[in-house]
Amino acid sequence: MVDVIPTAAPGSSEMPDILHFSSADIDQVRLVLNRFYYPVAIGVPEGADGFSLAVEVIQLGPLTVGHLTFATPVTFQVAELDAYHVSMPTTGRLHARHAGHEVVGTPSTGVVFGPGKPVWVAHDGNSAELAVKIDRDALERELAALLGHPIEGPIDLPPVIDLTVGPGQSWNRLVRLLRDELEYKQSLIYQPLIAEQLRSSVLSGLLLSVPHRYHDELTGPAAAGPPRAIRRVVDAIHDEPEQPFSVADLAAVAGMSVRSLQEGFRRHVGSAPMAYLQQERLLRAHESLRRADPARVTVAAVAHRWGFAHLGRFASAYRIRFGESPSETLRATG
Structure with a gap:
């Protein structure tokens, strides 16, 4: 069964592309995963009858969030990732090998993959996961905008993320909120303004939730933007508040990093820019x-x-x- 909501071409940032799919045909499953994720080799253990995979997926430009449900044990092998990826089991477990790490994903521990390396993953039968794919360029641009200067990628994300406490738990809830909207044909995710805000929140939230070599700089003190630059942002907001501004967009208007924009708004306006x-x-x-x-x-x-x-x-x-x-x-x- 395939139910596609043709809201946009895959990869478009204008409107979400949404699909509801289930099949016992491995070739069909491979085509869907190739379309929304990566070219993947699918393996089913000998004697494991009843293969099927159900997929609910939403693509917001460079961000793809899917809920995958596995009826039987199954393995996925990708020759080389071209994106950042987080797998968060909602039921059951997964075992993964990537970049020299062997890790186990559970409902309390997500597994993180980076670009440029092969991936092997084994999913339990009767299991399910949230699969989050972020295009490499998009996440690295998001980080550069937050910092206000170019970065050298790829970003060295850790192999796992704790989903039970702190920022990791909050980020998990944010991804689940986005996935839950898949059930509603009248969802606000069909509004480009909302889709852009959610996409940016997921990308920046991941960068703030896990350690990497830019994390201290990202979370440390920032210099406040000057009043004249802050005024440009205030004027832009007053002129076109209906525009799908992200905080990175507003920082670009000011010609500064997101963090300097936020500190400048705090000092000169008494409010956060998005507030x-x-x-x-x-x-x-x-x-x-x-x-x-x-x-x-x-x-x-x-x-x-x-x-x-x-x-x-x-x-x-x-x-x-x-x-x-x-x-x-x-x-x-x-």
């Missing part, structure tokens, strides 16, 4: 609701237009800002 952007979007949403015809416009449509990924959180933030719910504002116009 400032959210408040501007809340203001625009408020203005839209006040002018809207409640017979023709919904709160959800206004929230989508101004880039809010979660209606419940939008309503909560709106009430804090304006002292009433979005629906109350809309009804008052009728």
Whole structure:
């Protein structure tokens, strides 16, 4: 069974590409994995009857998140990765060999692979995993934007990530949130504004969640951006708050690193740049609701237009800002 939602061509950053797939045909499975992940050799132990693989996958430009379910034990072998990849079992275990490491992945421990090396993975039967692929150039560009200078790749990510505590646990929840949206055809992930924000959050979140040679620089103190550069960002937000700005985009407007932008906003504006952007979007949403015809416009449509990924959180933030719910504002116009 294959159910493809043709929202965009694979690799496009405009809209997500989504697929729901299940098959007992190894050749079909290989084609799907090649399309969304890598050319892979698939092995099934002798006597292991009942092979099947179910895949739910979303591709947001350079980011691919899939939930893979294995009915029987199966091995995957990739000659050479061209991306960064994290496998996080949700049920059962996986055994992996990569770059001189032999590791075991469980629901509490994710397995991390880097580009340029072969990979061998054995999955338990009746197991499942979240498989996160990030194009090499995208993750390295994200890190360079955060730091404000070029980097020498590949990034030396560790072979495993602890999914039970701290940033690793938080990053795991973020990936799961994205995967959960696959079930809803009316999901906000179909909005380019939301898709871009989620993609950037997953990439920067991984960089902040695991140790690597740039981690101390990434998390250490940063010099504040000068007021004139911060003003350029404030003006850009005021001019086009509906744009799918990521924090890296705003840093590019300022001509500085993400960390300097954040410190500059803290010092000169008294707010984080994305929080400032959210408040501007809340203001625009408020203005839209006040002018809207409640017979023709919904709160959800206004929230989508101004880039809010979660209606419940939008309503909560709106009430804090304006002292009433979005629906109350809309009804008052009728």
